[in-house]
Amino acid sequence: MRSACRRPGNRVNIIVCVKQIPDPETPAASFKVDEAAKKVLPAQGIAPVVNPFDPQATEAALRLKEADGGGKVTVISLGPDSARDAIKHALAMGADEGVLLNDPGFEGIDNFQTAAILAKAIQKLGGADLILMGRSAADWDMGVVPAGVGQILGVPVVTVAKAIEKNGNNLKVERVVDDGFQSVEVALPAIVSVSNEFGEPRYPQLRQIMLAAKKTVQVWSAADAGVGADELGAGNRWLPLEALYVPKIESNVEIIEGETPDEKAHNLALKLRAAKLV
Amino acid sequence: MPGILVIAQTSEGAIAPISYELLGAARQLSSQGAGSVTALIAGTEAQAKDLIAHGADAAIAASNAALQAGTVDAYLPAVEAAIQQSGADIVLLGQTSLGRDLGPALAFKLKTAVGMDCVELKIAGGRLRATRGCYGGNARAEITWKSAIQVATVKPKTFDGLAADASRSGAVTTIDSAGDARVKVLGVSKAESSGIKLEDAEVVVSGGRGLGDEGAFKMLEQLAGTFKGAAVGASRAACDLGWYPPSQQVGLTGKTVSPNLYIAIAISGASQHMAGMSGSKAIVAINKDADANMVKAAKFAIIEDYKKIVPALIEEIKKLG
Numbered sequence: 001m002r003s004a005c006r007r008p009g010n011r012v013n014i015i016v017c018v019k020q021i022p023d024p025e026t027p028a029a030s031f032k033v034d035e036a037a038k039k040v041l042p043a044q045g046i047a048p049v050v051n052p053f054d055p056q057a058t059e060a061a062l063r064l065k066e067a068d069g070g071g072k073v074t075v076i077s078l079g080p081d082s083a084r085d086a087i088k089h090a091l092a093m094g095a096d097e098g099v100l101l102n103d104p105g106f107e108g109i110d111n112f113q114t115a116a117i118l119a120k121a122i123q124k125l126g127g128a129d130l131i132l133m134g135r136s137a138a139d140w141d142m143g144v145v146p147a148g149v150g151q152i153l154g155v156p157v158v159t160v161a162k163a164i165e166k167n168g169n170n171l172k173v174e175r176v177v178d179d180g181f182q183s184v185e186v187a188l189p190a191i192v193s194v195s196n197e198f199g200e201p202r203y204p205q206l207r208q209i210m211l212a213a214k215k216t217v218q219v220w221s222a223a224d225a226g227v228g229a230d231e232l233g234a235g236n237r238w239l240p241l242e243a244l245y246v247p248k249i250e251s252n253v254e255i256i257e258g259e260t261p262d263e264k265a266h267n268l269a270l271k272l273r274a275a276k277l278v
Numbered sequence: 279m280p281g282i283l284v285i286a287q288t289s290e291g292a293i294a295p296i297s298y299e300l301l302g303a304a305r306q307l308s309s310q311g312a313g314s315v316t317a318l319i320a321g322t323e324a325q326a327k328d329l330i331a332h333g334a335d336a337a338i339a340a341s342n343a344a345l346q347a348g349t350v351d352a353y354l355p356a357v358e359a360a361i362q363q364s365g366a367d368i369v370l371l372g373q374t375s376l377g378r379d380l381g382p383a384l385a386f387k388l389k390t391a392v393g394m395d396c397v398e399l400k401i402a403g404g405r406l407r408a409t410r411g412c413y414g415g416n417a418r419a420e421i422t423w424k425s426a427i428q429v430a431t432v433k434p435k436t437f438d439g440l441a442a443d444a445s446r447s448g449a450v451t452t453i454d455s456a457g458d459a460r461v462k463v464l465g466v467s468k469a470e471s472s473g474i475k476l477e478d479a480e481v482v483v484s485g486g487r488g489l490g491d492e493g494a495f496k497m498l499e500q501l502a503g504t505f506k507g508a509a510v511g512a513s514r515a516a517c518d519l520g521w522y523p524p525s526q527q528v529g530l531t532g533k534t535v536s537p538n539l540y541i542a543i544a545i546s547g548a549s550q551h552m553a554g555m556s557g558s559k560a561i562v563a564i565n566k567d568a569d570a571n572m573v574k575a576a577k578f579a580i581i582e583d584y585k586k587i588v589p590a591l592i593e594e595i596k597k598l599g
Contacts, residue, residue: 024413024530028548028549028552028571031416033417053531112386115386138553139412140412141395141411142394143378143394144385144392144394146382147379147386150386151387152386156461157383159378172464177375179468180468182463183465183466184462187460196532238391239423239424241421242422243418243419244419244420247417247418249575253573253575253576254578255568255573255579255581256580261582264582264587265580272578277538277560
């Protein structure tokens, strides 16, 4: 990456990747799948949202920029027209500019194609000192894109960050691991995925929202990003999707009855004891 | 000759349970024609032998100390050498801190894909076919691989490990490869535990937006107090409202728990929440809405206003002693 040989003293240049997904708070009853098309159907009246881990990635970028006394935060999102809202959200938080990767050929692609396309877009932007992403996207929940972009660009990857500190050309990252926390150090350029443990992202203020309306969002097609037709579409997935369905919840629920609430509570306690749960 | 490579791992020097679970999964695939099972462990030859006793046909001890830090950079050359040596076309890892990083890095290095957090694995037409949850558990996806090498991480506690059989034999070899880590591990620390950690609690009492007010959590804490080893959790909605600390949030963007008993009080069961507790052994739902998703997922449910049930339940559980 170009930034690998950037001159010391330059302001930090950060790219944040964000994704728009169906709202994970959607009631299960409103969640529907078109099994033939192997697609999730948009829930009626429930707008898509920014992936819940991504505002933390944007927050991390903004804090690092502020700590550095300036710099640039560019937000990229790959998705449909509506994904512009995910970019706008980051811009309203304080990011500087956005790029929407939007192409009919992106329909039905998998996380591996996504990583390859994002890597090309990042290269076209001239690389960055630091690329931040959410720890995973809450729709497919694969968490493979940071590793993919890192492997393709030859940049080290640190995942599931709860705190990030920049010291000159080095990053110190506190990670969440199986039994606790791990502290690591990595030289820039690097990719870091951010977890919810990072802390609350800032809430866009009205003034910022108005400013964001004036910020530039470029729209790049696959061709603009240098992505060939052989990398597009569900037919070129690395991980073909053979079936997508809503699992039948075998509801074996036993409704505890009783004449009064007290009796219901009594009967539940007896059931719990019988099942050795108490 | 196809085969399966299991990336075993240790925890505080001992073989981690996920290693045996992976061997259990690998034996099932082997019986469906996926070839022999080789296990790789960053550890000792004695540990490699133990993996053979638990189902591997051959085991490789990756002896280079650089692997102990668990970085992807250090591991990749050892795993690639093990794939070469074993001829494996299926690589199984645990969905652990190690597997979450190593699985995708290995896949992209080999220009193939990885299926993450798989819950079912089978051989169909000579190739791996996996099932995994997505959309917070609302949907399931069945996946296959386009490239020859098929990498999958497996959800912990999904497959059963096999009992050790000391009469099993197989070749134990050593690989000393390791890569230069670009990420330097400075240190590790255990999660601080004040009281019973949510993730370790045998009983979790959780409340949601349906509680109606912050004060209701006092009642939930009293209920939790009647059980041994119980902790109180909350849905994201309740935490967002400021009713309970975010550290106690259960769900996709919170903690993942799998207690013996999960008591969900006034929680509807959106995928955000289910993603964090669907592994619970038994769920009790207390909810006014009989159609709530949480009620369907429960073993026992009471359809009633929780305010009328919880105080009575506290007394009843106390009586059981």
